[in-house]
Amino acid sequence: MSYSSIDKIQKVLAQSVFQHTLDKKKAAGRALGTIVEIITYYLIRQWNLSSDVTIELRLPEFGQTQITHNVEFGIHPCIYCQEYEIINPNILPLTSKKLLKNSRDISEVLQDFDLIDNQILSRELLQKNRCLIGRNINENKLALCDLKSYSEQGAVVEIAILKLHPFAIFECKRVGIEEGAKKGPTTIEKAKQGAYVAKHISSLQKIRSVDGKVFGALAKPDGNFEIQPYEKALNQMIYHAPVTDLTNFILTIGIASNHGNWFTSDNPNKELLVLKNSYDWLLFLTDEGLAKFVKELILEPLPKFESVQKAFLASYDSPRSSKRINQFTKVRILRDAHLVLVNYFSKNIRQIESEWFNLLSPQNQPIITLQNQLQTLAQKEWYL
DNA sequence: AGAGGATCCAGCGCGTATGA
DNA sequence: TCATACGCGCTGGATCCTCT
Structure with a gap:
């Protein structure tokens, strides 16, 4: 059986695994959201950042510490x-x-x-x-x-x-295709939620000039601001700044699953623009990538991948009882399924990087630049 | 009035704290 | 170790609102 898109797969899952739920499609969509997070986590690991990660950490806003946000993945010194x-x-x-x-x-x-x-x-x-x-x-x-x-x-x-304080964070978002909808999602609140967090946690703050250019205002310890074009400011922080300047600086990365419905002809939806303008990096997890993951590891796994399918089904395929706990999430996962995923990502990393992810911003940058920025930050002499 | 966009919210999932 | 309460946030459909 071939599955041409993740939307089709969502429907297959709805019929097969989520039959018992009140809203099959919604439940399947929720599970796919979890899978986007899992893919992101194992990508981060494969980038040699596995020792630097936290999951679901409560992160205070910059300068407003009484407000916190749970961030999916933090990368820390x-x-x-x-x-x-x-x-x-x-x-x-x-x-x-x-x-x-x-x-x-x-x-x-x-x-x-x-x-x-x-x-x-x-x-x-x-x-x-x-x-x-x-x-x-x-x-x-x-x-x-x-x-x-x-x-x-x-x-x-x-x-x-x-x-405790991360130098980068990842947030994942999935928006499916609404039944009967010809256009993309109109779920602006999701985009705004992500955008709000992305814009409120770093000491390097985005501001705009009257002609719409983006500048970075870096709050300095002495109370002043250093203002320069955002891209320049960001590069300086990552590649040149001493660690003393990096207190509370956070590089923000958004991962959104794409089903080809974020654009109307050539115009990006407002939702997409909001995300794009808020995160330092915005990546699409492609329809093909997500579909391939679900097909190869969950729907039609080779024998060596079966523990992933087992973990997924054990988590979802019966009415939720107080006893059942999810064993296929970014945090809690069946040990054997974890080993399969580590191996799968290790073997397929080149293809995953090139075919599973598209870059929306910054434009004209390869994904390796993101990897490079993260590793540059990770390797700074933080303990000095 | 009705189309389409904006917003709301039900249902669910998950992590943490607490306390027995 | 288990049960429970709670806070938070995700998805997708329902509903509201605005514009023409």
């Missing part, structure tokens, strides 16, 4: 990162507490941290991606755990200490 072997994890579930109990080294690394007890790997072999295990409020640091390998004999975990 990493000031420490080390793998540790846990010889006897003492059966599942593997928790933050058990890490400390079984490794003196980890206890030492985390001695200044308040422990956050989370399950890194549950009895059912569901793992928590980028599991938060500690917080140091005074020094604005987070401790995270990433499960590297697991067997009944032991586990290897990576412990990373990150600065």
